[in-house]
Amino acid sequence: MDLFFKGEFMKKKLLYFIIFSMFLLVGCNEKESRVYDKYTYNFFGTFDTVVQTVMYAENQEKADEYNKYIEKRFNDFHKEFDKYNTYDNLNNLKTINDNAGIEPVKVSDGLFYLVQNSLDYSNKYSKKTDISFGAVLNVWSKYRDINEELDPSEEHKEEDLLPNLEELENANEFTGSEHIVLDENNKTVYIDNKDTQIDLGATAKGYAVEIICNEAKDLGLDSLLISAGGNVKAVGHPLDGVRGAWGVGVINPDMIYPEGDNPNIVDTFFVKDFSVVTSGDYQRFFHVGDKSYHHLIDPDTLYPGDYFKSVTIFHEDSGLADFLSTAVFLMPYEDGLKLVESLEGTECMWIDKESKIYVTEGLKDIMLSEGASGAK
Numbered sequence: 001m002d003l004f005f006k007g008e009f010m011k012k013k014l015l016y017f018i019i020f021s022m023f024l025l026v027g028c029n030e031k032e033s034r035v036y037d038k039y040t041y042n043f044f045g046t047f048d049t050v051v052q053t054v055m056y057a058e059n060q061e062k063a064d065e066y067n068k069y070i071e072k073r074f075n076d077f078h079k080e081f082d083k084y085n086t087y088d089n090l091n092n093l094k095t096i097n098d099n100a101g102i103e104p105v106k107v108s109d110g111l112f113y114l115v116q117n118s119l120d121y122s123n124k125y126s127k128k129t130d131i132s133f134g135a136v137l138n139v140w141s142k143y144r145d146i147n148e149e150l151d152p153s154e155e156h157k158e159e160d161l162l163p164n165l166e167e168l169e170n171a172n173e174f175t176g177s178e179h180i181v182l183d184e185n186n187k188t189v190y191i192d193n194k195d196t197q198i199d200l201g202a203t204a205k206g207y208a209v210e211i212i213c214n215e216a217k218d219l220g221l222d223s224l225l226i227s228a229g230g231n232v233k234a235v236g237h238p239l240d241g242v243r244g245a246w247g248v249g250v251i252n253p254d255m256i257y258p259e260g261d262n263p264n265i266v267d268t269f270f271v272k273d274f275s276v277v278t279s280g281d282y283q284r285f286f287h288v289g290d291k292s293y294h295h296l297i298d299p300d301t302l303y304p305g306d307y308f309k310s311v312t313i314f315h316e317d318s319g320l321a322d323f324l325s326t327a328v329f330l331m332p333y334e335d336g337l338k339l340v341e342s343l344e345g346t347e348c349m350w351i352d353k354e355s356k357i358y359v360t361e362g363l364k365d366i367m368l369s370e371g372a373s374g375a376k
Helices: 009-021 060-081 093-098 109-124 131-148 165-172 204-218 318-329 333-341 361-366
Strands: 037-046 049-057 180-183 188-191 223-228 231-236 246-251 265-271 274-280 285-288 291-294 308-315 347-352 357-359
Touching (some): 049 060, 060 204, 093 188, 109 131, 109 180, 109 188, 109 204, 109 318, 131 285, 131 291, 204 231, 231 246, 265 274, 274 318, 308 318, 318 333, 333 347, 347 361
Antiparallel strands (some): 037 049, 180 188, 223 231, 246 265, 274 308, 308 347
16 A cells, blocks of 8 residues: 555566566457557556557657657656655645644646545555555564565564564554545645655556546547556547557466466456556565565554455556455455455456455456457
């Protein structure tokens, strides 16, 4: 849930490049007469991940124009949603947290509605994802930094490398969405407790992807695939004159990198105007002894969730899919299934701790392993 965990940049950069390179790009239906060339682009530095695009556009000049816009908007949102850094002439998430218990902070429409939507999602769907949980996540972030900075030649006591329950419970005293006060007329966000902190890591990236894709469509780009780490959004379908959907591969958490001729995906899903968002225990983690501690923290136990290796949500709205992927990851299977089935247009794939795969019925129509191809 923590948006800007530090470290392992190159490892994650390679990982996301491999994931994206495994996408099976598929294209257009019988009614579509346009056939364009394919253009790919990637950049690093926003939301602590590689962002990659595939699009079908009229020409290289037009593709460059679209990608320049997309990269700029990712940079805009990265700064607005950053809880670690300040920027000149910008009130961002860090500004809000720094002013906890002091005064309301006027923010951009984008940041205001991200906070508002995140609170609404928690109230409507699940408290497992709560943006007021930041104080606890900050404790885990501190210990992640400690572990990343260790001198491997020295011995360290395990109790110095992990938070204890008392420390986590003390931080959790400040969790509560009632401490976040919104003024929609003035677009201000106020935290009324000086020790409460907002963390937007479970919703920010998906929200940004959703807005950017909608803006790209308004500019005339209607054949686009964006991958931002575990967040993938398909706009339209590839205009290659052959097929009718994009194919998105979901990574196998037991094989992060391809091995020989064996791909590192568990299945390929064919989607059009849809989002595919994965939360996994393999994405951001550190080791203490023989145990791994990942970044998805259960608000009930205050420790990393231990039900699944990964959960992937399929929904047209990338922001909601991002929220749900974290929430469902932190629930027992039966609870997650009940939530997913209660939401129209939502599908899910779970991979449990024993690597067993579960999928909702609606996914079978778009799975390569079930015979789907994405062809017209």
